[in-house]
Amino acid sequence: MAQTIPKKTAGNNHFVEEWVGKVYTTLCVLFLVATIIAMVYFVASRGLSTFFKDHVNVFELLGGLKWSPEGSPPSFGAFPFIFGSFSTSLLAALLAAPLSICASIFMIEITPKFGRKFLQPVIELLAGIPSVVYGFIGLSVIVPLFRDIFPGQGLGVAAGALVLSIMILPTMTTVATDALASLPAGLKEGSYALGATRWQTIYRVVIPTTLPALMTGVVLGIARAFGEALAVQMVIGNAPFVPRSLFESASTLTSAITLSMGNTAAGSTHNNALWSLAMILMLMTFVFVFIVRWLEGRSKL
Amino acid sequence: MKKSLMLIMAMVLTFTLAACGQANNGGTTAGSATSSSSPSTEPSAEPSAEASGLTGSLLATGSSALQPLVDQASKMFMEKNSGVTIQVQGGGSGTGLTQVSEGQANIGNSDVYAEEKLDADKAKELVDHQVAVVAMAAVVNKAVKVDNLTKQQLVDIFTGKVTNWKDLGGDDAAIVIVNRPASSGTRATFEKYALGQKSEDLQGSIQEDSSGTVKKIIGETPGAIGYLALSYLDDSIKSVSYDGVAANVENVANGTYPVWAYEHMYTKGEPDAAAKAFLEYMMSDEIQNEKGLVVELGYIPTSQMQVVRDLDGNITKK
Numbered sequence A: 001m002a003q004t005i006p007k008k009t010a011g012n013n014h015f016v017e018e019w020v021g022k023v024y025t026t027l028c029v030l031f032l033v034a035t036i037i038a039m040v041y042f043v044a045s046r047g048l049s050t051f052f053k054d055h056v057n058v059f060e061l062l063g064g065l066k067w068s069p070e071g072s073p074p075s076f077g078a079f080p081f082i083f084g085s086f087s088t089s090l091l092a093a094l095l096a097a098p099l100s101i102c103a104s105i106f107m108i109e110i111t112p113k114f115g116r117k118f119l120q121p122v123i124e125l126l127a128g129i130p131s132v133v134y135g136f137i138g139l140s141v142i143v144p145l146f147r148d149i150f151p152g153q154g155l156g157v158a159a160g161a162l163v164l165s166i167m168i169l170p171t172m173t174t175v176a177t178d179a180l181a182s183l184p185a186g187l188k189e190g191s192y193a194l195g196a197t198r199w200q201t202i203y204r205v206v207i208p209t210t211l212p213a214l215m216t217g218v219v220l221g222i223a224r225a226f227g228e229a230l231a232v233q234m235v236i237g238n239a240p241f242v243p244r245s246l247f248e249s250a251s252t253l254t255s256a257i258t259l260s261m262g263n264t265a266a267g268s269t270h271n272n273a274l275w276s277l278a279m280i281l282m283l284m285t286f287v288f289v290f291i292v293r294w295l296e297g298r299s300k301l
Numbered sequence B: 001m002k003k004s005l006m007l008i009m010a011m012v013l014t015f016t017l018a019a020c021g022q023a024n025n026g027g028t029t030a031g032s033a034t035s036s037s038s039p040s041t042e043p044s045a046e047p048s049a050e051a052s053g054l055t056g057s058l059l060a061t062g063s064s065a066l067q068p069l070v071d072q073a074s075k076m077f078m079e080k081n082s083g084v085t086i087q088v089q090g091g092g093s094g095t096g097l098t099q100v101s102e103g104q105a106n107i108g109n110s111d112v113y114a115e116e117k118l119d120a121d122k123a124k125e126l127v128d129h130q131v132a133v134v135a136m137a138a139v140v141n142k143a144v145k146v147d148n149l150t151k152q153q154l155v156d157i158f159t160g161k162v163t164n165w166k167d168l169g170g171d172d173a174a175i176v177i178v179n180r181p182a183s184s185g186t187r188a189t190f191e192k193y194a195l196g197q198k199s200e201d202l203q204g205s206i207q208e209d210s211s212g213t214v215k216k217i218i219g220e221t222p223g224a225i226g227y228l229a230l231s232y233l234d235d236s237i238k239s240v241s242y243d244g245v246a247a248n249v250e251n252v253a254n255g256t257y258p259v260w261a262y263e264h265m266y267t268k269g270e271p272d273a274a275a276k277a278f279l280e281y282m283m284s285d286e287i288q289n290e291k292g293l294v295v296e297l298g299y300i301p302t303s304q305m306q307v308v309r310d311l312d313g314n315i316t317k318k
Helices: A009-052 A058-063 A079-110 A112-128 A131-149 A157-181 A185-193 A198-227 A230-236 A253-263 A269-298 B002-027 B067-080 B093-101 B120-124 B151-158 B185-195 B211-220 B249-253 B273-283
Strands: B056-062 B084-091 B107-110 B126-140 B176-179 B224-229 B260-268 B307-309 B315-317
Touching: A009 A058, A009 A269, A058 A079, A058 A269, A079 A112, A079 A157, A079 A198, A079 A230, A079 A253, A079 A269, A112 A157, A131 A157, A131 A230, A131 B211, A157 A198, A157 A230, A185 A198, A198 A269, A230 A253, A253 A269, A253 B093, B056 B067, B056 B093, B056 B273, B067 B084, B067 B107, B067 B273, B084 B093, B084 B273, B093 B107, B093 B126, B093 B260, B107 B273, B120 B126, B126 B185, B126 B211, B126 B249, B126 B273, B151 B176, B151 B185, B176 B211, B185 B224, B185 B260, B211 B224, B260 B273
Parallel strands: B056 B084, B056 B107, B176 B224
Antiparallel strands: B107 B260, B126 B224, B126 B260, B307 B315
């Protein structure tokens, strides 16, 4: 260090600035990394003690159909929750993906001025609404509507998926809009030069080239739906069973955790089993992140 | 460069440790004589003793059913004793019992006896303060034409043996069960004193934890049945009698209506000065009389009860 300072006497001030900036950012990054490691360690240590300390069979937890942790004998079959989480979030993505991709095509390709100035802020506004509001709207509007139209009580996978699909719209739309906007103009101009119409350009050129990025948005939306707890818990019914129809009470990993975590004492088998569910959620988040990274790797224009 | 990295690591470590220490301190009462588990020796920045002489900070956490009562009582207590700060948090009975048992909170609020959630040796360390009684009623959708249910009928409903109201003297309509999660204190009370046995989760039944949501769903769903604390009853739903006894404060107090439980505030060992004063305030006439906070918020004062019940459920006249 002593050797480097004389060379930069003129820029000594800059050196201090540089050093402060470097230390501060490094500090933040280290703190972030430490937080992440601590969280993963905490969830894993609690979640794994279900298997090592309480001797619950891993396969029974993952594949078992009966969730009765306070029963005698207790049983910890979490498959209904895993099924509920996947069915609601995939169904939500199925509803939301066409809407959001079409919305972003409309905003970027068809009405750039109106779209970017008016439509995009409106859709992004959806992201700012608290999830309890979505849950309450679902409970007050969607559930009674479903109860009148379809057999059953209205609470169920369908209500959960519909609420979730509105919640993940902004995520998907924002990612898709950015992808479409960053498409090099030359590609489209080339298509038009060949005499293609706007619609032909959109579905032959624009969508195929941006597909990996569009899929990234869809996967991020699914990940958001997978982790959403409160709104789903209010409208899905929460019975720990694999539902026989879309309009029958079901449960997700998150709703199972939020319903019982506060009522169970830390260290009890029931509490540990809930942490195991949290660990499954965390592992699924890792999977989603890997899928997104993989899709990003493919989207080299 | 290595040196600076070491420096950063040291700083991060100190920061983290300081944060940990802080968290521990929050729960313990500064300025009182209780043994503090926190090793830090930082001077306590407490204001000078008030007229009452009480100083300290308390954390009460746990049962969301008890939270409104403790929350409002703590505000009234703090007005009188400005040297004491009380923080009231929810989180559920399990959280309250765990945190008070591990020393993270001074007071653990619970709907159930500590023995029902914690290991026996951990529960033994806790001192029980029963501050109120909460009673529960079976409630149905207003369109249901049944006004009374026997214990056996309730058992049949909640075990799935009876699935239509016409078998219970009502109209031909399917029964929709709105239950609580298996870990809920409200469900434990209802199972123990109304059903006399555990109830199974049934396929197609609905489970919600919040009483407000339960009330909303029962009010809107035809054929729905669930259970709520008396403080939640209003005319959007209908409460049914239990074995011919109406669910009201009078019948709970004289011992004829059995579906009730104590609300507990647990301390670890005997409470310190500030916690003791607060718990005494909770039991004082000001809070417990017929115009006090307990009645106002829909709980039943323990002093009004003509019967007492122990952990095993044995009822004796006072």
